[in-house]
Amino acid sequence: MANKVLMKGNEAIAEGAILAGCRHYFGYPITPQTEIAAYMAKKLPKIQGTFLQAESEVAAINMVIGAAAAGKRAMTSSSSPGFSLKSEGLSYLAGCDLPAVVVNVQRGGPGLGGIQPSQADYYHATKSTGHGDFHMLVLAPNSVQEMLDCAFDAFDLADKYRLTVAILSDGTLGQMMEPVDTATKESGHAIEKPWALTGTQGKRLPNLVNSLYLMPEELEATVIERYKRYALLSEKEVRCEEYFTKDADIVVVAYGITSRVAQNAIDIARKEGIKAGLLRPITLWPFPVKQLMDLAQKASVFIAAELSMGQMAGDVELAIRCQKPVLRCNRTGGMIITPEELLQKIREATTLHEQTE
Amino acid sequence: MTVVFEKTKGLTDASMHYCPGCTHGIIHRMVAEALVELNILHKAIGIAPVGCAVFAYNYLNCDMIQSAHGRAPAVATGLKRARPECIVFSYQGDGDLAAIGTAETIHAAARGENITIIFVNNAIYGMTGGQMAPTTLTGQVTQTTPYGRDNAYSGYPMRMSEMLSTIDGAAYIERVSVDSVKNIRHAKQAIMKAFQTQIDGKGFSLIEVISACPTNWGLEPVKALDWLREHMLPVYPLGVFKDSTSREVMP
Numbered sequence: 301m302a303n304k305v306l307m308k309g310n311e312a313i314a315e316g317a318i319l320a321g322c323r324h325y326f327g328y329p330i331t332p333q334t335e336i337a338a339y340m341a342k343k344l345p346k347i348q349g350t351f352l353q354a355e356s357e358v359a360a361i362n363m364v365i366g367a368a369a370a371g372k373r374a375m376t377s378s379s380s381p382g383f384s385l386k387s388e389g390l391s392y393l394a395g396c397d398l399p400a401v402v403v404n405v406q407r408g409g410p411g412l413g414g415i416q417p418s419q420a421d422y423y424h425a426t427k428s429t430g431h432g433d434f435h436m437l438v439l440a441p442n443s444v445q446e447m448l449d450c451a452f453d454a455f456d457l458a459d460k461y462r463l464t465v466a467i468l469s470d471g472t473l474g475q476m477m478e479p480v481d482t483a484t485k486e487s488g489h490a491i492e493k494p495w496a497l498t499g500t501q502g503k504r505l506p507n508l509v510n511s512l513y514l515m516p517e518e519l520e521a522t523v524i525e526r527y528k529r530y531a532l533l534s535e536k537e538v539r540c541e542e543y544f545t546k547d548a549d550i551v552v553v554a555y556g557i558t559s560r561v562a563q564n565a566i567d568i569a570r571k572e573g574i575k576a577g578l579l580r581p582i583t584l585w586p587f588p589v590k591q592l593m594d595l596a597q598k599a600s601v602f603i604a605a606e607l608s609m610g611q612m613a614g615d616v617e618l619a620i621r622c623q624k625p626v627l628r629c630n631r632t633g634g635m636i637i638t639p640e641e642l643l644q645k646i647r648e649a650t651t652l653h654e655q656t657e
Numbered sequence: 658m659t660v661v662f663e664k665t666k667g668l669t670d671a672s673m674h675y676c677p678g679c680t681h682g683i684i685h686r687m688v689a690e691a692l693v694e695l696n697i698l699h700k701a702i703g704i705a706p707v708g709c710a711v712f713a714y715n716y717l718n719c720d721m722i723q724s725a726h727g728r729a730p731a732v733a734t735g736l737k738r739a740r741p742e743c744i745v746f747s748y749q750g751d752g753d754l755a756a757i758g759t760a761e762t763i764h765a766a767a768r769g770e771n772i773t774i775i776f777v778n779n780a781i782y783g784m785t786g787g788q789m790a791p792t793t794l795t796g797q798v799t800q801t802t803p804y805g806r807d808n809a810y811s812g813y814p815m816r817m818s819e820m821l822s823t824i825d826g827a828a829y830i831e832r833v834s835v836d837s838v839k840n841i842r843h844a845k846q847a848i849m850k851a852f853q854t855q856i857d858g859k860g861f862s863l864i865e866v867i868s869a870c871p872t873n874w875g876l877e878p879v880k881a882l883d884w885l886r887e888h889m890l891p892v893y894p895l896g897v898f899k900d901s902t903s904r905e906v907m908p
Binding site: 369 | 721723734735739740743
């Protein structure tokens with residue numbers, strides 16, 4: 301029998317991480333992600349783990365660097381303004397090829413912005429995370445169950461590819477409650493980390509975790525090696541979900557909480573006889589390029605719906621090589637797209653579709 | 658043939674890149690010797706800073722990590738919490754520890770993190786070519802205080818050991834110098850004491866080492882040591898600023 305528990309999205313992330321074997325959490329309070337820290341503060345000390353409230357976001361991500369370098373599964377979580385501060389550490393994590401998990405429960409920006417849900421950190425998560433050539437693998441859950449599942453999977457992915465896995469969530473997903481099945485998860489897989497800092501124990505040469513290479517040839521080689529791993533995960537780890545896309549003339553592309561709104565809008569559109577469907581990227585990086593290109597062979601209009609001024613929309617256009625028009629449906633600053641607003645955009649797309657026929 | 662002197666196993670065979678008269682080499686050797694003499698080299702994890710001593714990871718013969726400028730105490734915190742059985746230390750300069758990393762330093766001390774910091778204070782930024790540090794003396798000429806450090810304009814020298822000694826979590830804080838054989842011998846004992854503090858689980862230990870930077874001070878090595886004695890030691894007096902190592906360890 302399924303063991304369903306009613307949980308907040310933020311708590312589900314924390315529980316998923318614990319199930320994955322994460323025993324080291326470092327964070328700094330910020331709304332709307334604080335329940336993650338609160339959950340960890342309550343649970344980790346009882347299972348020989350470490351919860352530590354750092355003096356800043358900067359310190360927290362560097363504590364994650366330390367624990368990750370020691371070979372342990374470690375994470376931090378924050379919300380948008382906190383992620384600006386973590387950029388430095390995220391770049392060092394990449395430069396040092398350390399596996400780590402970070403969670404961004406997004407709120408409106410820029411600046412102090414607001415505390416209502418947002419998806420305006422898409423660029424930051426997928427393109428401009430920090431200085432230098434690197435990427436994070438970015439997961440975008442759309443339910444409380446998936447918050448737990450993504451957190452659970454994130455640690456395996458991070459260890460496997462030696463990179464940071466980011467969970468890009470938002471204030472709605474973080475705060476809402478849904479039933480969650482926790483019983484399906486085995487505890488996380490241990491993986492050998494011969495590079496970890498454990499002290500030599502007098503049995504091996506010293507290990508070095510480092511991101512400094514003064515010889516440009518050497519630095520270039522490390523970046524190229526990293527990008528080979530990125531190519532491999534772009535091939536193997538892309539995740540997305542399709543909803544009524546088989547015969548779709550109009551494809552809405554939306555992730556996270558916006559994809560839930562999109563499902564509502566598409567259900568109404570279908571009742572009106574409009575052949576609309578949804579492609580929901582679950583990995584935002586790597587982006588489901590192939591799946592979108594396949595859809596572009598049949599569909600005539602795309603709609604990028606997101607809680608930003610259109611940050612993902614450009615990736616949709618790139619994915620389909622601008623073969624079809626990509627309309628925008630945006631709210632920002634903490635405002636949520638309503639099903640009616642998106643439905644209006646779908647109707648607009650239908651007119652465009654009819655013109656192309 | 659009888660061996661009368663051997664290089665410590667705590668140092669690798671790499672030749673150091675430091676300038677003539679730089680005291681980093683002496684401090685590296687003292688740290689390495691302390692790790693060997695306390696029999697902790699095999700479980701040591703060191704943190705190299707951003708600055709001249711970044712290549713400490715090539716010279717110290719133990720597990721090492723290079724951290725972002727100023728962040729070493731936070732990285733050390735993560736390492737020590739993840740591997741409490743290891744001996745975790747950072748090696749940091751004055752810009753690293755007292756400017757960009759002030760918060761990390763103070764809060765690691767406030768938490769009583771069971772780590773050891775070797776803090777090298779030479780009153781200047783070395784690697785970037787001699788800019789003003791928080792520890793730069795009043796009137797001292799640097800690249801960014803070309804008319805001498807003016808207190809009214811760019812503030813006063815910071816005394817980190819004195820500041821840290823007010824923090825309850827700090828267990829052992831001492832300022833030493835490497836300007837003379839006598840002081841070097843004493844500095845080695847202080848570094849040993851700091852590591853012993855960590856071995857005993859007593860909490861945060863920091864040794865501030867007053868050090869010379871002849872290149873960026875624009876002085877010959879011997880004159881640089883004279884300058885250190887004449888100008889730095891009056892502002893940065895040597896001594897033990899905090900010793901609560903006799904207090905009971907919390908279970």
